[in-house]
Amino acid sequence: MSDEKPKKPKKGRIDTGLKVRVKSARGRTASSARWLERQLNDPYVVKAKKEGWRSRAAFKIIEINEKCHLLKPGQRVVDLGAAPGGWSQVVAQKTGSTADRTLVVGIDYLDLDPIPGVTLLKKDFLDEDAPEQLMAALGGHRPDIVLSDMAAPTTGHHKTDYLRTMHLCEVAAMFALDVLAPGGAFVAKVFRGGTETELLAKLKQHFATVAHVKPPSSRQESVELYLVAKGFKGRQNAAETDTVDEG
Structure with missing residues (x-):
């Protein structure tokens, strides 16, 4: 078992622990895949949906x-x-x-x-x-x-x-x-x-x-x-x- 401690989020930021990978697919460019991956892994996007913000x-x-x-x-x-x-x-x-x-x-x-x-x-x-x-x-x-x-x-x-x-x-x-x-x-x-x-x-x-x-x-x-x-x-x-x- 590794003794390495998980990294803490920077002060003032939130961390949901999400790590979603998005692959390029037909009809999806590499840049759009990167954008989607960033959105899915963005804790503020997740928190906004949870709290009802637009x-x-x-x-x-x-x-x-x-x-x-x-x-x-x-x-x-x-x-x-x-x-x-x-x-x-x-x-x-x-x-x-x-x-x-x-x-x-x-x-x-x-x-x-x-x-x-x-x-x-x-x-x-x-x-x-x-x-x-x-x-x-x-x-x-x-x-x-x-x-x-x-x-x-x-x-x-x-x-x-x-x-x-x-x-x-x-x-x-x-x-x-x-x-x-x-x-x-x-x-x-x-x-x-x-x-x-x-x-x-x-x-x-x-x-x-x-x-x-x-x-x-x-x-x-x-x-x-x-x-x-x-x-x-x-x-x-x-x-x-x-x-x-x-x-």
Whole structure:
């Protein structure tokens, strides 16, 4: 009998002990087989199905919230790039959003099954009238939080993917600066390489703190990070000196 002890999962991560192998088959490419194998062996995929979340991405916003203390009952939240709905599910639960008092609005150009307590708009956020429709869906109330898990479809070319996703982040940030309630927060996906200097400077001007966060459920091989800006001061009274935490 071997005396070798089993390896422990890294801190903050879960391990189901699954080790499923997938072979290439007719109609399945090697890359699709690798993707399927990764999904079947991903403990967050397993846990998401068990707990009823739409996707493993639900754990990203759960972990970001645990670290940054963003979501509170009664808050109004906009979820940009909401499909398949994991983030909206979590947010509706944390804010206490219901069909009778809907506090969460999600938008995506992809189809989305209904989510209790969430108003869903099937629309491209980049459409000119998207911001107006989002605000109308909130009854004209300013949101307390703007979330964006948007990312452009990857091309495999890092520079191209980085620029396209940063563009989405910038558009989301400009929307947040226009509509957030005082004291509000903004969360958006970026790619490793950090946030563009000009955008980061603008966010530092209008928020009390800005941080880059890598939640444990974000795959280690992934280049994604999340930008978290808290304490929105409004566009008129922004201070010149603020803090940024790259951790």
